[in-house]
Amino acid sequence: MLRYDYRCADCGERFELSVPSMSSPTPHCPSCDADALVKLVTAVRIGGAATSGPSRSLMPRSWEATRGGDKDVVRGWRDAAVRRERLEERHPELAPDRRPVLAHEGQFADKPLRAGDPWPSATPSGETA
Numbered sequence: 001m002l003r004y005d006y007r008c009a010d011c012g013e014r015f016e017l018s019v020p021s022m023s024s025p026t027p028h029c030p031s032c033d034a035d036a037l038v039k040l041v042t043a044v045r046i047g048g049a050a051t052s053g054p055s056r057s058l059m060p061r062s063w064e065a066t067r068g069g070d071k072d073v074v075r076g077w078r079d080a081a082v083r084r085e086r087l088e089e090r091h092p093e094l095a096p097d098r099r100p101v102l103a104h105e106g107q108f109a110d111k112p113l114r115a116g117d118p119w120p121s122a123t124p125s126g127e128t129a
């Protein structure tokens with residue numbers, strides 16, 4: 001069983017639920033029975049096993065996502081970020097590519113050009129820019 005925190009998009013209720021597996025269907029809200037639940041990303045608790053915590057891409061990017069700057073929420077995410085930083089220092093393969101993206105359209109749609117990448121000398125299709 002996995003335990004997740006959820007927030008109901010309809011009534012705003014927050015609660016923790018157990019689901020049998022990651023692929024289980026989203027449960028219904030215990031307050032209003034809506035199925036519009038938003039899975040909140042906290043550490044997934046699996047029967048005492050160690051967790052790598054949330055990845056950077058799942059960390060809050062808005063004021064609203066920190067519940068308006070709630071001290072405990074901000075502290076929790078800051079601690080999670082510090083733990084993630086330490087984990088990525090020990091296991092660099094888990095760290096995302098954090099170099100700035102310089103181009104991501106046209107010929108770079110499949111593979112964005114990042115700072116430090118060599119400039120491609122010719123396009124595979126032979127197009128001229």
Ligand SMILES: [Zn+2]
Pocket residue numbers: 008009010011012013029030031032033034
């Ligand atoms: Zn609800």
